[in-house]
Amino acid sequence: MGSAMSHVPSNILSQRMGGVLLHITSLPGPNGSGDMGANAYHFVDWLASAGQRLWQILPLSPVGSGNSPYHSASSFAGNPLLVDLDELVQCGWLLAQPQPDFATEYCDFDRVAPYRMARLQAAWQGFLQVASASEQTEFSLFCTLQAHWLEDYAFFMALESEYGKSWTQWPEPLRRRDGPALAHFGRDMADALGFFRFVQWRFHLQWQRLLAYAHSRGISIIGDAPIFVAHHSADVWAGAALYQLDESDQPTVVAGVPPDYFSSTGQRWGNPLYRWEVMQSTGFAWWKARLGHLLGMVDVVRLDHFRGFESYWEIPSHEPTAIAGCWKKGPGKVLFDALAADVNGARGRVPLPIIAEDLGLITEEVTALRRACGFPGMRVLQFAFGDTPDNPYLPHNYDALTVAYTGTHDNDTSVGWWQKASASERRAARNYLGPQADTEIHWAMMRALSQSLANTVIFPFQDVLGLDSAHRMNTPGLAQGCWQWRFDWGQVQSEPAQRLADMTGAHGRNVFSAQFGTPSV
Numbered sequence: 001m002g003s004a005m006s007h008v009p010s011n012i013l014s015q016r017m018g019g020v021l022l023h024i025t026s027l028p029g030p031n032g033s034g035d036m037g038a039n040a041y042h043f044v045d046w047l048a049s050a051g052q053r054l055w056q057i058l059p060l061s062p063v064g065s066g067n068s069p070y071h072s073a074s075s076f077a078g079n080p081l082l083v084d085l086d087e088l089v090q091c092g093w094l095l096a097q098p099q100p101d102f103a104t105e106y107c108d109f110d111r112v113a114p115y116r117m118a119r120l121q122a123a124w125q126g127f128l129q130v131a132s133a134s135e136q137t138e139f140s141l142f143c144t145l146q147a148h149w150l151e152d153y154a155f156f157m158a159l160e161s162e163y164g165k166s167w168t169q170w171p172e173p174l175r176r177r178d179g180p181a182l183a184h185f186g187r188d189m190a191d192a193l194g195f196f197r198f199v200q201w202r203f204h205l206q207w208q209r210l211l212a213y214a215h216s217r218g219i220s221i222i223g224d225a226p227i228f229v230a231h232h233s234a235d236v237w238a239g240a241a242l243y244q245l246d247e248s249d250q251p252t253v254v255a256g257v258p259p260d261y262f263s264s265t266g267q268r269w270g271n272p273l274y275r276w277e278v279m280q281s282t283g284f285a286w287w288k289a290r291l292g293h294l295l296g297m298v299d300v301v302r303l304d305h306f307r308g309f310e311s312y313w314e315i316p317s318h319e320p321t322a323i324a325g326c327w328k329k330g331p332g333k334v335l336f337d338a339l340a341a342d343v344n345g346a347r348g349r350v351p352l353p354i355i356a357e358d359l360g361l362i363t364e365e366v367t368a369l370r371r372a373c374g375f376p377g378m379r380v381l382q383f384a385f386g387d388t389p390d391n392p393y394l395p396h397n398y399d400a401l402t403v404a405y406t407g408t409h410d411n412d413t414s415v416g417w418w419q420k421a422s423a424s425e426r427r428a429a430r431n432y433l434g435p436q437a438d439t440e441i442h443w444a445m446m447r448a449l450s451q452s453l454a455n456t457v458i459f460p461f462q463d464v465l466g467l468d469s470a471h472r473m474n475t476p477g478l479a480q481g482c483w484q485w486r487f488d489w490g491q492v493q494s495e496p497a498q499r500l501a502d503m504t505g506a507h508g509r510n511v512f513s514a515q516f517g518t519p520s521v
């Protein structure tokens with residue numbers, strides 16, 4: 001896979017532009033969830049018609065518990081549920097058939113995931129039967145080029161399908177990655193291994209085509225990288241020495257955040273914590289591989305929980321809450337210097353195309369690290385109306401090195417926020433945003449951000465459409481019912497694209513609509 005970085009300017013975050021946040025699963029489509037098929041291309045066309053230059057998505061990796069893309073079996077693999085099944089039909093490997101009667105307004109993952117995986121399995125069998133010699137060669141070349149992560153992932157998934165979760169309960173030789181035991185398993189499970197490699201081949205090929213199309217329309221992609229990885233993952237199984245695990249490969253300490261205004265017990269995320277000293281002794285090889293791989297797939301990376309690279313909250317694994325944790329120093333700038341040297345190479349000192357997610361309680365040390373690295377931070381307008389004019393989330397307090405949002409995937413929609421806001425928040429918002437707050441709070445908030453000094457503004461698609469809390473993507477701390485929202489093109493109509501293009505153009509955010517026109521919706 002070629003690097004996407006060669007297609008876009010390295011200083012993209014220093015340009016004045018706007019974009020939309022929408023995960024791929026939220027797209028319309030006939031197979032129960034959004035994917036990389038025709039509707040993804042149509043959304044790129046919509047972005048261009050609306051004068052937008054950025055499409056922000058959530059992590060592309062396979063989903064984990066609760067269907068969360070932030071709890072994945074691999075930091076390198078793509079989500080099989082995003083593979084466009086129609087493309088497999090066009091290749092001649094999968095027979096067309098009537099789709100089940102899936103819901104259109106949300107992803108019913110309990111039905112959708114088994115259906116999609118069964119169809120992918122049928123496509124794999126079809127590939128084995130009718131693939132041409134050139135197709136077989138292309139598949140083999142992909143497996144060779146991506147072997148540095150693909151083999152661990154394929155074995156991990158095949159072992160999980162045979163022995164279940166967690167990998168710490170697998171037969172001892174396989175848990176410890178004994179060479180002869182893995183070779184024996186590989187011979188017995190060759191078909192399963194081939195299937196998981198095949199799905200990744202189609203995912204990466206389809207994604208690169210979509211990425212190239214987005215670039216052809218002047219659209220760059222903002223991806224997402226969680227700071228931590230899941231314990232039950234190919235990353236930890238294949239690289240156990242990089243994590244703080246005991247002799248049984250269970251975490252001795254786990255990640256989270258301390259008690260705060262929102263939770264008296266904090267948040268216990270449960271991810272294993274890194275052995276940063278071991279990672280540094282390897283020159284941060286795993287992080288270099290991870291970031292390099294991701295920057296071959298997206299143009300900009302939103303780095304989740306950036307404050308954890310300065311200091312992270314360490315919780316003893318036997319503790320049921322985050323209360324008993326303590327702060328530990330992270331790797332700091334030495335990590336990002338190593339990553340920049342690896343990514344930039346001969347280009348010299350160019351800031352990495354990273355957005356630092358620095359929401360919440362942020363210390364001066366975290367801000368100093370972000371600025372030293374040249375990364376823009378995030379500001380969320382929903383957090384702005386609680387106290388004084390000095391609130392850092394108010395648009396007049398932004399500097400250019402800012403990525404400003406009405407809300408993120410973790411927030412309510414702007415309409416939902418307004419409907420639940422306190423009387424004092426509403427009064428403050430009216431005073432700041434003007435009378436439009438009472439009639440179109442979402443447009444009032446978007447306009448305030450668009451007029452700000454922030455180089456980058458991102459609007460959740462739900463806010464562009466003016467949708468309420470029923471269309472929220474995620475509620476932090478809620479284990480079920482999240483990540484399911486989808487829209488239908490019938491909800492979009494033509495007005496939002498035109499209004500967004502007009503606003504973007506008026507505020508100098510590089511409108512492309514005049515060049516590309518408006519697609520029918």
